[in-house]
Amino acid sequence: MSSTNGNKIERDEYPTPIPTVEALLSKLTLKHNDTFLEPCRGSRNIFDRIDLPEEQKFWAEINEGVDYLNTSFSQKDVIITNPPFSLTIEFLRKSLSELAPNGTLAYLQRVNFLGSKCRVDFWAEIGFPNKTPVIIPRPRFVNGGSDSCEYMWMIWDKGNRFEIERGISHLISK
Secondary structure, eight states: OOOSSSOOOGGGOOOOOHHHHHHHHTTBOOOTTOOEEESOOTTSTTGGGOOSOGGGEEEOBGGGTBOGGGSOOOOEEEEEEOOOGGGHHHHHHHHHHHEEEEEEEEEEEEGGGGGOGGGHHHHHHHOOOSEEEEEESOOOOBTTBOOSOOEEEEEEETTOOBOOOSEEEEEEOO
């Protein structure tokens, strides 16, 4: 996700810590007929914890030859991922276009992603997420370390699947 020393991991591969995933999913209620997509399956820390039949789960993972930005998916009810930070805008645009009308989208992101001057037009175009729980404590992405950034889940919850307050709240991972 972030580096305070300038050493960035290739392709922004920062696996989502399992406690961060479990804290989010503990607030998620899936419907029996929901379809799920993870655009960056990576180490499967999110994908494998989604409680739906395999035929209702879809994924992309560039390291497995499926590039999300160049692969078409039909509309999905739930999309959750930890996108490469450098491509978050492109991923969000695509995910929002593939989200069902009553769908739910959750992206792991740094809190300061919301406040960047260079994204003002982007936010005007797509609208802010309606739920943004800040993750406490900070996730530890690589080798058990953390950085100086706060993280959140950016959630567009048109389907009311997350039991999380609207606006900014906290999500405590164990």
